[in-house]
Amino acid sequence: EPEVTQTPSHQVTQMGQEVILRCVPISNHLYFYWYRQILGQKVEFLVSFYNNEISEKSEIFDDQFSVERPDGSNFTLKIRSTKLEDSAMYFCASSGTAGYQPQHFGDGTRLSIL
Amino acid sequence: DQQVKQNSPSLSVQEGRISILNCDYTNSMFDYFLWYKKYPAEGPTFLISISSIKDKNEDGRFTVFLNKSAKHLSLHIVPSQPGDSAVYFCAASRSGGYQKVTFGTGTKLQVIP
Numbered sequence A: 001e002p003e004v005t006q007t008p009s010h011q012v013t014q015m016g017q018e019v020i021l022r023c024v025p026i027s028n029h030l031y032f033y034w035y036r037q038i039l040g041q042k043v044e045f046l047v048s049f050y051n052n053e054i055s056e057k058s059e060i061f062d063d064q065f066s067v068e069r070p071d072g073s074n075f076t077l078k079i080r081s082t083k084l085e086d087s088a089m090y091f092c093a094s095s096g097t098a099g100y101q102p103q104h105f106g107d108g109t110r111l112s113i114l
Numbered sequence B: 001d002q003q004v005k006q007n008s009p010s011l012s013v014q015e016g017r018i019s020i021l022n023c024d025y026t027n028s029m030f031d032y033f034l035w036y037k038k039y040p041a042e043g044p045t046f047l048i049s050i051s052s053i054k055d056k057n058e059d060g061r062f063t064v065f066l067n068k069s070a071k072h073l074s075l076h077i078v079p080s081q082p083g084d085s086a087v088y089f090c091a092a093s094r095s096g097g098y099q100k101v102t103f104g105t106g107t108k109l110q111v112i113p
Helices: none
Strands: A005-007 A010-013 A019-024 A031-037 A043-050 A053-057 A065-068 A075-079 A088-095 A109-113 B010-014 B019-025 B032-038 B045-051 B056-059 B062-067 B072-077 B086-093 B107-112
Touching (some): A019 A031, A019 A109, A075 A088, B010 B019, B019 B032, B019 B086, B019 B107, B032 B062, B045 B056, B045 B072, B072 B086
Parallel strands (some): A010 A109, B010 B107
Antiparallel strands (some): A019 A075, A031 A043, A031 A088, A043 A053, A065 A075, A088 A109, B019 B072, B032 B045, B086 B107
């Protein structure tokens, strides 16, 4: 069964550094998403992306965050200047185009900011 | 912002019995509801969904019921198996291609052999 893959599985970064989280969505999906889960809290929506542009973003997704689809397979989340509170699990998801389509999630990247 | 609520943080059930997980929502704009299962160190895995035009959807041992008037949905697992032990997230969205999913806080199910 096709799946969403994310790399790396764990990223440790110094505060203030830039970090790029990578995702390969399911190949025939055209909608892409990033979510995060801070330890002990709910899974929260960050951003959705379609047709090479952001469709919706949450208030968490401020100017420090950006997303990109640099080629036909990858989807990335960049955090420009990381803060301690960015430490979380980051999940990438993708979904099909028609009607009621569930989002399928990757296994996440654990981001630890020191 | 508790638009999707799972009031039971945990549930223990004997193997072979029925597991019932409950979920309430407040946003009337939601018309697509999903259940995800999550194991430690893995991402949420899609389990089953239901649109607001239905009140029941069944897939093998899993059945989701939707009561729109009460803004309540439930997931039934029959019979429960030890491998079902995981955290179950209720989630909701509006229909349409790029709609975000709003998650509940999860219910940790333990199926006792």
